[in-house]
Amino acid sequence: MRSVRLCLPAVFLVLLGGCSVAPDVSVRVTIADGQVIEVPLTTMPPPPTDGIVTIENFQFAPFDMGKDKPKAITFTYVVRLADGSKPANLLVEDFTEQPVLPILQDPKPLLVREHFVGGASRPFAPQDEHVKWILNLDNAVRIYRFTVKLADGSTHVLLKPVFVPAQMKSFLWTQLGVKP
Numbered sequence: 001m002r003s004v005r006l007c008l009p010a011v012f013l014v015l016l017g018g019c020s021v022a023p024d025v026s027v028r029v030t031i032a033d034g035q036v037i038e039v040p041l042t043t044m045p046p047p048p049t050d051g052i053v054t055i056e057n058f059q060f061a062p063f064d065m066g067k068d069k070p071k072a073i074t075f076t077y078v079v080r081l082a083d084g085s086k087p088a089n090l091l092v093e094d095f096t097e098q099p100v101l102p103i104l105q106d107p108k109p110l111l112v113r114e115h116f117v118g119g120a121s122r123p124f125a126p127q128d129e130h131v132k133w134i135l136n137l138d139n140a141v142r143i144y145r146f147t148v149k150l151a152d153g154s155t156h157v158l159l160k161p162v163f164v165p166a167q168m169k170s171f172l173w174t175q176l177g178v179k180p
Helices: 008-015 168-178
Strands: 026-030 036-040 053-063 072-081 087-094 103-108 118-121 142-148 155-164
Touching: 026 142, 036 142, 036 155, 053 142, 053 155, 053 168, 072 087, 072 103, 072 142, 072 168, 087 118, 103 118
Parallel strands: none
Antiparallel strands: 026 036, 053 072, 072 118, 087 103, 087 142, 142 155
């Protein structure tokens, strides 16, 4: 038998005859290979997984290149592997449009804490073709393709959508010291 738990405010709404549900908003995006995918914009989607490989975290942030040097953008990732899986190669590409751009490649990824692989890209200047999309103030959806080859010879390909609102780009401009 399954038990159902309701929070107190939800019970009151039901008793009063009303219902309040936050709407799900998504956008359809055509990616580099012509495939159309739907990307949720209002909720935190579950991490992309195929049951063996899971993209736990993927983000980009300003990176301080040192005194008197301009800041850049660096991508970081954490991928979880199923028990017993050993990584052989990891490639992350910006798969939003053509040309597909490599963001990072690790030909010898190392397991950390038995199930995780993590790393960072090289720094990209804001004007670099890999990240120049941050220089316009439009909302953006970027799609990143993770290709993970395992020691058993299997290849796992997962897509990670990233919604980048205009406010985030404006914040990045401030952090990077750029004025588009």
